[in-house]
Amino acid sequence: MAPGRFLHSHPYIYSDVEIVAIIEHARMLPSFYGPSRPDLLDAESGVLHIQQGKFGKERLLLLDPSVVQRPG
Structure with missing residues (x-):
């Protein structure tokens, strides 16, 4: 390999x-x-709440609907 x-x-x-x-x-x-804290993922709204992220910052991450949809 070069x-x-x-x-x-x-x-x-x-x-x-x-x-x-x-x-x-x-x-x-x-x-x-x-x-x-099991309540950090709000599957209804598709939001993941990170309390202690990088450098101690709090973050809210919007998740793609395909991530939170339940098979059924």
């Missing part, structure tokens, strides 16, 4: 089951900022 060239790997797409397992496991992890 200098300055990068080999990119293929992205891995997580299944719905894997995403749920990751989220459930993350809820059980200890937090430096106190107990976990």
Whole structure:
């Protein structure tokens, strides 16, 4: 491979089951900022509330509807 060239790997797409397992496991992890807050995702409005982001800033992230829609 020539200098300055990068080999990119293929992205891995997580299944719905894997995403749920990751989220459930993350809820059980200890937090430096106190107990976990399961109400930080407002699925009705599609907003994720980050309380302690980079540099301690609070952020509201609008999520794509495909992220919060429930299969059914």
